[in-house]
Amino acid sequence: MTGRIAACRFGVIMLRIFWWTTLIATAALAASLITMLTSDWPATWANGWPGWAIAVAITIIVESIIFWIGIITVYITSVQLGIKIRVIGVLCGWIPIANLIALRLIIRTVSEEVRFESAKERLDRSRAAARICATRYPVLLVHGVFFRDTKALNYWGRIPAELQRNGAVIYYGNHQSAASVPDAARELTDRIRQIVQTTGCGKVNVIAHSKGGLDMRYAIARCGAAPYVASLTTINTPHRGCGFADYLLEKIPLATQKQVESAYNAAASHLGDKQPDFMAAVHDLTQAGCARLNAEIGDSNELSGSASIAGPFAGIVCQSVGSKLAHATTGKFPLNFTYPLVKWFDGPNDGLVAQPSFPWGEHFTWLEPNGTRGISHADMIDLNRENIPGFDVREFYVQIVAALKQRGL
Template sequence: MTGRIAACRFGVIMLRIFWWTTLIATIALIASLTTILTVGWPATWVDGWPIWTIALIAVIIIESIIFWIGIITVYATSVQLGIKIRVIGVLCGWIPVANLIALRLIIRTVGEEVRFESAKEQLDRSRAGARICATRYPVLLVHGVFFRDTKALNYWGRIPAELQRNGAVIYYGNHQSAASVADSARELTERIRQIVAQTGCGKVNVIAHSKGGLDMRYAIARCGAAPYVASLTTINTPHHGCGFADYLLEKIPLAAQRQVETAYNTAASHLGDKQPDFMAAVHDLTQAGCARLNVEIGDRNEISGHVSDTGPFAGIVCQSIGSRLAHATTGKFPLNFTYPLVKWFDGPNDGLVAQPSFPWGEHFTWLEPNGTRGISHADMIDLNRENIPGFDVREFYVQIVAALKQRGL
C-alpha cells in the first residue's frame, strides 16, 4: 500500500472511530444526565454535575482531536473527494444533521478510494513479473487540442504511471497546444524521429487523443512519419469532425472569434507555444475541415477488419476507440454544457465528439455508459483523476498496450 493510500486509510479509520465513539458517548451522556435529573442516580444533580461536566468536556476534547486528525488527513491525501465534496464538507460542517450526512459521504468516498486503489496495487504486484506492457516499441502519447505536455499537470492523468508500472516505456508528443493539423503533424514527425534517433527503438506505438489522432494520421500520410510508426490508436478522435463546431463558427461574429483567438494565442505563447494558432486548430476540427483533411490524408475511413497492405498506412496497426456520456449532468465542466449542443447536432457523444465521428482503422471499440454515468471526452484520458464505477481507465490503457505487445509490437 502506497503512502498516500495508507494515509487515506488511516484518515478513514479515524473518522469512523469518531463517528461511532461520538454516537456512543452522546447516548451515554444523555442517559446519565436523564437518570441524575429524574431519579438522582448514581448521584443527585448537586453532587453529580461536576463529574458529568468533566466527562462532557473530556468527550468534546477527545472527539475533536480524533475528528480533526481524520478530516485533515483525508482532505490532504484523497484524490476522489474532489473540490465539490470538500466544499460540501466545509459548508455543512457547522450545520446539525447536515454535517453528519456530509461526514458519511466523506467516509464512504474515501473508503471506496482506499478499497479500489488497494485492489489495483495488489493486481499490479501479482503481474509485475509478466511486464504485460513491455512492448517491443515504446509508447508515444499524443495530446489533443488546447493542452500541453507538462510535468505539473499530466494531460494523461494516472495512466502513464500505471503503464510504466506494467513495463511500458513512455514518451510524449511535446507539440503545441493549438495549431493546424498539418503544423502539429510536422512537429510530431520531428518528435518521433528524435525519439528513434536517440533511443534506436526503430518505431513507436502511438496512442493519440482527440485532435492528436488527426495530427498523427496526417503525420503518417503526409509528413514522413510512416516508417517510424508501428501502431496508431486514436482515442475519441473526431475523424469526421464536429458538426456543432461548424455551427458555432457560422453564428459567432468574426470580431468575437478574433478576440478569442488573440487572447488564446497570447496566453499560449507565454506558456511555451512557439506559434499558436487557435483558429486554425478549430477550423480543422469542423466537419468541413475534417472532410478536407481526409481527402489530403488519402486513407479509407471505414473499418477494414485487417491491417492495410496498401496506401499511407500500409503495415501499421490502426484502431480507434470512442465513448459517450449518458447525460449532461454526469459530465464535468465544460462538457456538461457542450454535451446537449453536440447531441442536438450530431447525436450520442462524449461531450465534444459524436459517435459517427469516432470509427477509423482496422478495428473500432465503442464504450457504452455504465449505468447513468457514461464516459466523457476527458474521462478517456483520466483528466479529472476520477475512479468511475464500472470503468477503470488505467486498466483500459494497460489492456490496450498489452494487446499491442501480444501482436509483437
C-alpha cells in the same frame, strides 16, 4: 499498499472511530443527564453535575482530536473526494444533522477509494513479473487541442504511471497546444524522428487523443512519419469533425472570434507555444475541415490494417476508440458542458465528439458502460483522476498496450 492509500485508510478509521464513539458518548451523557434530572434532583444535581460537566469536556476534547486527525488526513491524501465533496464537508460541518450526512459521504467515498486502489495494487503486484505492457516499440502519447504536456499537470492523469508500472516505455508528443493539423503533424514527425534517432527504437506505438489523432494521421500520410510508426490508436478523435463546431463558427461574430483567438494565442505564447494558431485548430475540427483533411489523407474506408495495403498506412496497425457520456451533469467540467448541443446536432457523444465521428482503422471500440454516468471526452484521458464505476480508465490503457505487445509491436 502505497503510502497515500495507507494514510487514506488511517483517516477513514479515525473518522469511523469518531462517528461511533461520538454516538455512544452522546447517548451515555444524555442518559446520565436524564437520570440526574429525574432523580432526587437537587441533591443529585449538586453532587453529580461537576463530574458530568467534566465528562462532557473530556469527550469534546477527545472526539475533536480524533475528528480533526481523520478529516485533515483524508482531505490531504484522498483523490476521489474532489473539490465538490470537500466543499460540502466544509459548508455542512457547522450545521447539525447535515454535518453527519456529509461525514458519512466522506467516509463512504474515501473507503471506496481505499478498496479500489488496494485491489489495483494487488493486481499490479501479481502481474509485475509478466511486464504485460513491455512492448517492442515504446509508446508515444499525443495530446489533443488546447493542452500541453507538462509535469505540473499531466494531460494523461494516472495513465502513464500505470503503463510504466506494467513495463511500458513512455514518451510524449510535446507539440503546441493549438495549431493547424498540418503544422502539428510536422511537429510530431520531428518529435518521432528525434525519439527514434536518440534511442534507436526503430518505431513507436502512438496513442493519440482527440485532435492528436488527426495530427498523427496527417503526419503518417503527408509528413514522412510512416516508417517510424508501428501502430496508431486514436482515442475519441473527431475523424469526421464536430457538427456543432461548424454551427458555432457560423453564429459567433467574426470580431468575437478574433478577440478569443488573440487572447488565446497570447496566453499560449507565454506558456511555451512558438506559433499558436487558435482558429486554425478550431477550423480543422469542424466537419467541413475534417472533410478536407480526409479528402487529402484518406478516410477509414481505405484502411484494413493489412500490410498488403498500399500507401503510407501499409503495415501500421490502425484502431480507434470512442465513448458515450450519459448526461452533461454526469461528466465533469470542462469537457462536458457542450453535451446537449452535440447531441442535438450529432447524436450520442462524449460531450464534444459524436459517435459517427469516432470509427477509424481496422478496429473500433465503443465504450458505453452500464449505469447513468457514461464516459466523457475528459474521462478518456483521466483528466479529473476519477474512479468511474464500471470503467477503470488506467486498466483500459494497460489492455490496449498489452494487446500491442501480443501482436509483437
